[in-house]
Amino acid sequence: MSMESPYSSTFCSGRLKAIADPKRWAVITQLLEGPRNVGELNAILQIDLTLLSHHLKILRDEGFVVCVREGKNLSYRLAPDVALPPPGRGINMGCCCLELNENWTCNPSTKEES
Numbered sequence: 001m002s003m004e005s006p007y008s009s010t011f012c013s014g015r016l017k018a019i020a021d022p023k024r025w026a027v028i029t030q031l032l033e034g035p036r037n038v039g040e041l042n043a044i045l046q047i048d049l050t051l052l053s054h055h056l057k058i059l060r061d062e063g064f065v066v067c068v069r070e071g072k073n074l075s076y077r078l079a080p081d082v083a084l085p086p087p088g089r090g091i092n093m094g095c096c097c098l099e100l101n102e103n104w105t106c107n108p109s110t111k112e113e114s
Contacts, residue, residue, distance in 0.1 A: 012095035018062040019093075023047060024055045028078070028091060029100075031065060035077035064091070 005011060019025050026045055030036055036044075042052055056076060059065040066079045084090045090099035 007095060012093070015062055015064075015093045015095060018058055018064065019091075019098075021055065021058075023051070024059055027052075027055055027059060027076075028064060031076060031078045032083060032089065032091070032100075035068075035075045037070070037073045037075050039073070041076065063094070 019028060023045060027041060030041060030044055038049070038052065038056075041056075042049060045052065047055075056065065056067070060067060063079055064082055065076050068075045068077065078091070082091050082093075084092060084097060084099060088097075088099055089102070090097060
């Protein structure tokens, strides 16, 4: 993650760019529900594992998610201070907050072309 001020346009645009991809946003919304391992994310998102790994790396590099080894599995969760505190449903991007309304649902069923 960049060490720029969270109020600079470069920092904020980089964070927005990271979540602009529909599959990365789908990962974020899944992790709002709680930690998931790669297999669970793959079953929900139905994309190639190498592509999922690529998306997770981008989200890790930007500080949105953290990875924890649990035995042979890697579990992904939102980084500390990213999820809005209850009852909020959204993310703190460091430069602004994105809050989802109560009627919003994630539809990860659209397959992404590689």
